[in-house]
Amino acid sequence: MDTGKLPPLLLLHPDDNILVARRDIAAGERVEVDGAAFAMPVAIELGHKLARRALEADTRVLKYGAPIGSMKVAVARGEHVHLHNLRSDYLPSTSREIGNNGKTDGH
Amino acid sequence: MNAQLKNRPALKGFARRDGRKGIRNVVAVAYLVECAHHVSRLIVQKSGADDVHLIGFPGCYPNKYSLEMMQRLCTHPNVGAVLLVSLGCEGFNREQLRRTIADSGRPVDLLVIQQSGGTTRTLNAGLDIVRKMRAELAKQATVPMALNELIVGTVCGGSDGTSGITANPAVGRCFDWLIDAGAACIFEETGELIGCERIMASRAITPELGAEIEACVDKAANYYRIMGYGSFAPGNAEGGLTTLEEKSMGAYSKSGSSPISGLIKPGDVPPRGGLYLLDVVPDGEPRFGFPNISDNAEIVELIACGSHLILFTTGRGSVVGSAISPVIKICANPDTYDRMADDMDVNAGRILRGAELDDVGREIFSLVENVARGELSKSEALGHQEFILTYKQFEPIGPACLPAA
Numbered sequence: 483m484d485t486g487k488l489p490p491l492l493l494l495h496p497d498d499n500i501l502v503a504r505r506d507i508a509a510g511e512r513v514e515v516d517g518a519a520f521a522m523p524v525a526i527e528l529g530h531k532l533a534r535r536a537l538e539a540d541t542r543v544l545k546y547g548a549p550i551g552s553m554k555v556a557v558a559r560g561e562h563v564h565l566h567n568l569r570s571d572y573l574p575s576t577s578r579e580i581g582n583n584g585k586t587d588g589h
Numbered sequence: 590m591n592a593q594l595k596n597r598p599a600l601k602g603f604a605r606r607d608g609r610k611g612i613r614n615v616v617a618v619a620y621l622v623e624c625a626h627h628v629s630r631l632i633v634q635k636s637g638a639d640d641v642h643l644i645g646f647p648g649c650y651p652n653k654y655s656l657e658m659m660q661r662l663c664t665h666p667n668v669g670a671v672l673l674v675s676l677g678c679e680g681f682n683r684e685q686l687r688r689t690i691a692d693s694g695r696p697v698d699l700l701v702i703q704q705s706g707g708t709t710r711t712l713n714a715g716l717d718i719v720r721k722m723r724a725e726l727a728k729q730a731t732v733p734m735a736l737n738e739l740i741v742g743t744v745c746g747g748s749d750g751t752s753g754i755t756a757n758p759a760v761g762r763c764f765d766w767l768i769d770a771g772a773a774c775i776f777e778e779t780g781e782l783i784g785c786e787r788i789m790a791s792r793a794i795t796p797e798l799g800a801e802i803e804a805c806v807d808k809a810a811n812y813y814r815i816m817g818y819g820s821f822a823p824g825n826a827e828g829g830l831t832t833l834e835e836k837s838m839g840a841y842s843k844s845g846s847s848p849i850s851g852l853i854k855p856g857d858v859p860p861r862g863g864l865y866l867l868d869v870v871p872d873g874e875p876r877f878g879f880p881n882i883s884d885n886a887e888i889v890e891l892i893a894c895g896s897h898l899i900l901f902t903t904g905r906g907s908v909v910g911s912a913i914s915p916v917i918k919i920c921a922n923p924d925t926y927d928r929m930a931d932d933m934d935v936n937a938g939r940i941l942r943g944a945e946l947d948d949v950g951r952e953i954f955s956l957v958e959n960v961a962r963g964e965l966s967k968s969e970a971l972g973h974q975e976f977i978l979t980y981k982q983f984e985p986i987g988p989a990c991l992p993a994a
Contacts, residue, residue, distance in 0.1 A: 488943055494754065502750060502829075504941050528924060528941075529750025529829035529904065546753065546842075548784070550835035563831070570832035572783050572810060573819035 491515065493534070495547035500531040500563050502545075515559065523560045531563040543568055594766055594954055600961040602734030603669065606694035610734045611666035612897045612961045613640070615913060616722045618672045618715070619663060620645030621686075622679035628708055629674040632715035639969075641719055642912035644976045651680035654855070654981045660689045661856045661893040663697075667913050669729065670696040670722040672715060677703030696722050731963075737771025737862055739961060742891030742899045742914075743843045744777065746884035749828020749904030749922055753839020755949070756902035756921035756937035761845035762950030763900070763957065764864065768847045773859035775891055776844045777867035779809040780820045780880055784834025785841040789866070792849045797989035801852050802866060809870040809880070816879055824905045828922070843902065852990040854983050855890040861993060867894060868986075877980040885909055885975045888916065898960055900953065908932045910973025915966045917956055934967050 491501040491513055501515065509525040515534060526532055531545070541553045543563065551570045557563065565575060602610025618641060620629040626645060633643040644662060646655045663671045663686065671690050675683050683699060690697040698718045705711040743760050745752055764774045782789065786806035790799035813819045819833035830836045850863030859865045869890055870880045881887045884907060888899055892914045899914055901907065904921040906929045920926040923938030930936070934956055937949045960966050 492754065492941075502754065527829065529922065531750070531829065531831070545835060546838050548788070548834075548838050550784070550838060551832040564829070565826055565831055568831045570819075570834060573813055573821075573833050575818070575821045575826060575832055 489514070491532070494545060497547045498544045499534050499537060499541070500543055500545055501534050503528055503530050503532070513560075520560060523558065524562050526562055533557045533559055533561045533563055535559050537563075594770075594951065597958060598962075599733035599735060600739065600958060601731040601963055602738065603666070603729055604732050605666050607664070609666040609895070610732065610738050611668070612734070612963070613667040613913070613915070614669040614726050614729060615667060616641045616670045616672065616719055616726065617644050617663060617668050617913065618642070618674065618719065619659065621673060621675045621681040621683055622649050623647035624649075624676040624679065625674045625702055628702055628711050628715070631708075631712050632672070632674070632719060635712065635716055636719045638723060639972065640723070642974050642976075644912050644978070646681065646978050648980055649679045651682060652980050652982075654983055655978060656682055656686065657856050658889070658893050658978055659686055662889070662913060663690045664693040664695065665892060665895065665913055667897060668695065669726040672718050672722065673697065673699040674711065674715065675699065675701045677701045696725055734961070735771070736767065739767070740773045740775065740859060740895045740897055741767055741957060742775045742777070742867075742888070742894070742896035743902070744884060744887050744891065744899060745781075745840050745843065745902045746907040746909070747903045747905035748825055748830060748836055748839060750830055751828070751938060751941060752902055752904040752921040753842055754921070755940040756904070756919045756935075757839055757842040759937045759940070759946055759949040759953060760843045760900050760902055760919060762947060763953040764843070764845035765847055766950070766954055767957065768845070768862060768864055771862040773862050773865060774847075775853070775859065775865045775867050775894055775896060777869050777891060778820065778840070778881065778887055779805050779866070779868050779870050780813050781833075781840045782806055782837050783810050783813075783819065784837040789841070789849065794848050794850055795989070795992045798849065798852060798992055801987065801989050802849065805852060805868045805870070808872070812870050812875055812880060815875045820881070828904050850993050852986065853894060854986055855981070856893045857986060858895040860991065863993065867891065871981045872984045873982055876982060880981075882979060883977060885911060885977045886979065889976060889978055898957065900957070902937070906932070908968070908973065909975045910966070910968030910971070912974045912976040915960050916968045916973070917953070917960060917966045918968055919953060932967055932971065
């Protein structure tokens, strides 16, 4: 299977406002989102998410067409969407570096 | 059902007195307190046999849940005979456990270390008992077994951003086909289904069952809130997952698209084929810590519900297997598969490189059949027989939970 021919970004559901990386994508690599080509502002690893379009703070983030949390801050199209800018609407997440993420951001 | 999956040769089972059939015929050596763990482990190791499995409960104080779990596990259809190992002074109700096993028609024996004269004498007595039990089980022939006599559980461990796109929905397809063929399939970890409660409730076969499902996810959210955080590990975040509800949506896809026939608790065996949700979060005020302290705690509960084998999806790369029931490892992430192929039965990550979801689902289905005919899964062949059982507390399920019973 020639993976180079497959688009590097997956849209899992038409309502989603994030895309998922099908493979590691380098910063600066040209990608196409909704018909518009642009250079990736940051590197993204396989399985991680990026903004399909500019997202305001408090925007509900949709993946599989379902809400997976809300933006803590606004991001531009193509930005990495992860622990630093997306919070759970249910329970805080934990990471090795900052322990209980919920306690550090007041969520 | 999927046309390619019809009219296949039968599975191979060991007939049990309660009418169920096992796909393995193991001798379980069970310690009844941590103080008997080492002696039990020595018996298993020195037996030199792959079909002698170590299980047990470490606590010294009696607990209804642990007794029920041990009774279910020791009379699981994959278990042919049981050797119980007690220190002697612990609170575990060894006589009730022994009676339950004997009543099931299985050979059972009990060694009490304080009465046997210590480590070496108990070890030698245990090796002798296990040798005789294995000789007895070796005489037992297999009988044909149908898919509608099979119970399959699923669990995810080390999930990442690929799990919900590849391995989990592929298991969901396999579940749909197994249920079409009459099998019972169980998915679980209500704490990892937080955010999916309304969608799940809408799949319940009655509105009352739907309400029970929503209530049990609420219970899980409350329990984890008191613990301080949800079922979310650092590796989940490193693999691209950000929130518990995102992990939940991915995990939920393991359930496929069949209607949900019931909500069960650890030790409840599905009464017939169909899809069942297993509630693993204790009832009442939190008492004993996190509901499931590691993936194997969930696997043990799925096995206590009668699961003959476990479909385990992983993105980051878990290597575990289990005592009693074989674990089939389905790898979600193609890079992880490339690194850890020796541990993985299925490369579902190839979906990201252009493979079809249905093809991977069919591969999992075939593997379920082959392992249920005696073929070893990768974790089995590598000798993985992890087991963990801790304190919990449950109330019995209500009548709305099993409308089909």
